[in-house]
């Protein structure tokens with residue numbers, strides 16, 4: 001029977017971030033929000049599976065809810081002379097447990113290899129490795145070196161996957177040994193913190209955001225007023241917590257200390273509109289000037305992209321943005337619309353087919369429009385570099401692109417409901433509140449960009465019937481993105497009196 005003072009490496013790392021996470025997980029699990037995207041877990045699993053092959057043959061300790069079964073299997077592999085043991089498990093008598101991603105034989109001792117799907121090594125990973133070293137040495141293992149194996153984002157796939165190129169192996173032995181006395185102290189303080197039955201007091205701070213956003217933020221921040229310093233658009237977490245701890249918590253507090261805080265016009269506007277319930281502010285002249293830069297027909301364009309931790313196609317790097325879909329609403333001056341779209345076949349490199357159709361769908365020297373165009377421009381630039389024969393036409397689209405976000409970014413159209421933001425997520429519902437046609441919640445399966453990425457990345461693993469449904473969901477989602485732009489442009493025209 002597990003005890004609250006038992007610590008695995010993930011529980012230890014949570015305890016280092018904030019011991020109250022462990023207390024709440026035990027006593028108030030119902031307060032935990034679900035915040036980890038599926039793609040993070042999926043990427044982590046795939047990278048872990050592949051990394052095991054880095055050193056050649058290996059023995060895998062099968063997962064069991066009974067840790068003693070895993071430690072016994074580990075001991076058997078070690079005794080039978082296995083050189084590489086994946087998920088090698090160790091449990092101390094006082095309930096410290098870890099499964100080492102790869103335990104690798106090194107002469108008369110062993111190396112710990114911790115695998116991460118990220119492209120760099122953060123401080124919490126070093127804590128994680130230090131805990132593993134502590135547990136293994138307590139179990140009598142002679143640990144020689146400690147390595148972190150992570151993704152090399154400079155790797156470009158050419159033909160078969162080259163594991164030595166895909167992964168970077170960095171030696172953290174010295175840093176990990178330096179941390180050993182701190183690990184012992186951390187274990188003691190975490191254990192004494194979580195052993196009390198009454199809820200321990202702990203105020204919110206930057207550790208609620210880093211190294212991971214805490215799933216209990218809603219619970220621990222329940223004392224905050226409806227509009228707090230944390231709601232100021234774009235405020236840095238460190239700055240917000242500093243203000244909070246100095247007693248500047250509500251929007252009223254911020255206004256009262258505006259001079260000392262050097263409050264920006266943007267934040268002042270956000271606060272005043274919120275507190276005073278002000279009507280929309282419209283600068284018709286400037287909006288008209290923006291509209292005059294557009295020529296008809298206008299090509300409303302939006303891409304969807306996804307990333308692969310392990311590149312599946314030639315010429316792709318880990319975590320490179322790969323466009324797989326676009327939606328295009330072509331709007332004539334009289335308001336009539338034509339819709340075109342592209343959605344790649346699952347499991348194929350989508351880039352060439354997408355680029356070819358894009359240059360067919362958008363003629364040269366026409367006005368294309370994107371919301372926050374830097375993203376669309378980067379996608380097109382990358383495609384132009386990849387396909388020199390299409391480069392001229394692709395770059396023509398890029399050069400003639402306009403940004404629908406500008407009037408909102410410049411606050412030429414501002415509404416209280418935008419809450420200081422000019423992202424489409426805030427702008428659209430502010431312009432069209434309660435419009436079911438424009439409500440992404442009413443879509444099936446895919447409601448945002450990250451769900452679209454996950455859906456496409458996983459599509460090839462589904463049955464043909466399921467694929468048909470997912471494709472429909474993706475097309476509806478991306479189609480709504482550009483239709484929303486059409487509606488936003490209409491609102492701007494109304495505001496400019498056109």
Ligand code: SF4
Pocket residue numbers: 017018019020021024202203204205207208209214215216217218220221
């Ligand atoms: S929200 Fe903050 S204070 Fe509360 S458990 Fe999480 S990290 Fe700790």
